[in-house]
Each structure stands twice: as structure tokens, then as C-alpha cells.
Amino acid sequence: MPSNELRTYRAPGRVNIIGEHIDYLGGTVLPFACDLELEVTTLPTDGPVEFGPAGAQPFAEGVAAALLEAGHEVLRRRGEVSSTIPTGAGLSSSAALSAALALALTDGERPEPALLQRAEFLATGVPSGVMDQTAVVKGRAGQALLLDCATGAISYVPVPDEIAFVVIDTGTRRDLADGRYAQRRAEVEAGEERRMRHASTEQRRVYEAADALRACDVAALGALLYGTHVSLRDDFEVSSEALDHAVETAMSTDGCHGARLVGAGFAGCVLAVAEAGAESRLLDRFETAWRVRAVDGAGPA
Numbered sequence: 554m555p556s557n558e559l560r561t562y563r564a565p566g567r568v569n570i571i572g573e574h575i576d577y578l579g580g581t582v583l584p585f586a587c588d589l590e591l592e593v594t595t596l597p598t599d600g601p602v603e604f605g606p607a608g609a610q611p612f613a614e615g616v617a618a619a620l621l622e623a624g625h626e627v628l629r630r631r632g633e634v635s636s637t638i639p640t641g642a643g644l645s646s647s648a649a650l651s652a653a654l655a656l657a658l659t660d661g662e663r664p665e666p667a668l669l670q671r672a673e674f675l676a677t678g679v680p681s682g683v684m685d686q687t688a689v690v691k692g693r694a695g696q697a698l699l700l701d702c703a704t705g706a707i708s709y710v711p712v713p714d715e716i717a718f719v720v721i722d723t724g725t726r727r728d729l730a731d732g733r734y735a736q737r738r739a740e741v742e743a744g745e746e747r748r749m750r751h752a753s754t755e756q757r758r759v760y761e762a763a764d765a766l767r768a769c770d771v772a773a774l775g776a777l778l779y780g781t782h783v784s785l786r787d788d789f790e791v792s793s794e795a796l797d798h799a800v801e802t803a804m805s806t807d808g809c810h811g812a813r814l815v816g817a818g819f820a821g822c823v824l825a826v827a828e829a830g831a832e833s834r835l836l837d838r839f840e841t842a843w844r845v846r847a848v849d850g851a852g853p854a
């Protein structure tokens with residue numbers, strides 16, 4: 554029975570520990586759902602499906618269309634979104650938005666990651682992989698997901714309290730719809746050598762990073778993160794001056810063992826890994842930075 558009452562749904566952003574630009578190749582990646590979050594408050598309406606602020610509406614339409622395509626009923630709902638996830642910054646604000654809207658338009662049915670991926674494609678035209686949507690829906694508190702993007706199989710890996718993840722926002726923004734993401738994807742799928750070199754070295758780093766996380770080896774994990782940054786910078790060519798600068802500044806901070814750009818790249822955030830206790834030194838050095846923790850996936854608020 555659809556509810557007539559005000560309902561609120563939440564969806565987390567995602568931090569990808571490692572495994573960048575390999576989800577759409579069927580690779581295995583290691584993200585977690587993080588405690589930068591978004592909320593949708595929703596009510597029934599007799600009018601059209603309508604969500605504010607303005608940027609949310611294309612996603613509401615994309616989600617509604619993807620739900621209908623998959624044979625779901627779409628409830629007439631309107632509502633408002635509020636968020637602490639910076640947009641266009643590598644933390645999957647659009648996957649979080651799609652997930653929360655799907656919950657709002659179905660009165661809380663947990664959406665399939667592939668449906669959200671389709672919704673995002675309809676809303677933005679970006680041919681993303683399925684990593685972000687899976688992390689946002691299937692995340693678990695205190696755990697990262699070792700996710701096989703070819704099969705959707707997940708094994709959860711605990712994130713030890715001794716390891717602190719810090720997200721640093723450079724304040725620069727990309728627009729995923731600007732075509733560079735799709736271009737990189739096309740280049741690696743066409744077998745361009747440097748792009749492929751990133752993909753194959755990155756896959757190896759993911760497995761090593763999962764082992765380092767299980768062993769609580771922050772130094773090994775940090776070295777792998779920095780390896781990913783170098784590979785994304787030099788082989789995949791998705792870094793920027795601001796991202797490189799933030800990575801080097803983070804790495805020169807006592808107790809920080811590694812850093813890299815996070816998400817698609819070109820702009821946005823850097824992820825740094827530090828011994829727990831040392832994160833305050835990182836937080837002090839940057840104007841906008843957060844210690845992030847792994848939380849549960851999207852659901853009722």
C-alpha cells in the first residue's frame with residue numbers, strides 16, 4: 554500500500570579505496586559506502602513526479618523511466634533532496650541521488666544496481682560502470698566491498714579502525730557529461746596500449762590492497778594507492794594539477810601513507826590513507842577534508 558505520509562530515504566556516497574576505471578571492463582574493485590550522505594524527503598502528489606532542487610529532476614525522470622522499463626510501478630511523488638556529498642567530485646553523488654529517488658518512487662523497494670546504472674545513463678548520457686551504484690546500495694557499516702563487476706559477486710572486507718581514510722576536496726569540479734569519461738572508456742576498450750597498461754596494473758593492485766586491508770598493513774595499502782595515482786596520472790591521463798598537488802601535499806604529511814585521486818578523475822577529490830590518530834594532521838592541512846567511514850547502503854532514513 555503506497556503511503557500518504559511524508560517519507561525520508563537516505564543514500565550514502567561512495568569512496569573507492571582502489572580499482573579505478575576497471576569496473577566497466579568487468580574488473581574487481583574495492584569501494585565502500587561512506588558517511589557523506591544525501592536525503593530525499595517525499596510526499597504523494599496528484600501532479601507529475603517532481604523533485605528539487607533543479608539538478609535532481611533529470612535524475613527523477615531517469616529513475617522513473619528505468620523503473621518503468623524494468624516493469625516496476627512508479628508512484629506519483631514529489632520531494633526535496635538535501636546532501637552533504639559534493640557533486641562532480643568523485644564521490645558518486647549521482648549514484649546516491651538515483652538510489653534515494655528510486656526508494657522514493659517505490660516506497661522503499663531496494664533498487665538493483667543495474668537499474669540505477671541505466672537511470673543515470675538516461676539522465677546524463679554517461680556510460681558508467683556499475684561500481685558506484687553497487688556500493689551505494691549494498692554497502693555495509695565498517696566494511697568495504699570487494700566487487701567483481703563482471704558477475705556482481707561481492708565479498709565484504711572489514712575496514713580496520715587502525716586505518717583512517719581521509720577525503721580531500723580540491724574544490725575543482727568536472728562534469729562527467731563533458732565526454733572525457735566516455736572517451737577514456739572507448740580508448741581502453743579499443744585496446745590502446747597505455748590505457749590497457751593502467752587497467753592490468755590496477756587490477757593487480759586491487760587484490761594486493763584487499764590483502765593489505767585484511768592484514769591491517771597501512772604502509773602497503775598506502776603504497777598501492779599512490780601506485781594507482783601514478784598510473785591514473787601517467788597511463789590513463791585523468792589527473793589534474795590540483796589533484797596532483799593535493800596528493801603530494803597529503804603524502805608529505807606525517808602518518809599519511811598514500812594518496813590518490815578518487816573516482817573518474819579530471820577534478821574533484823583525493824583519497825588519503827593514514828594511521829588512525831594521524832588523520833587530524835591531514836585535516837589541518839586542507840581547507841576542506843573529511844575523515845570518512847564505511848556505512849550501510851541506501852534505505853529509509
Ligand code: GLA
Pocket residue numbers: 572573574575576577645681682683684685816817818
Ligand atoms: C565513475 C563511474 C564508475 C567508475 C569510476 C572510475 O565514478 O561512475 O562507474 O568507472 O568513475 O573508476
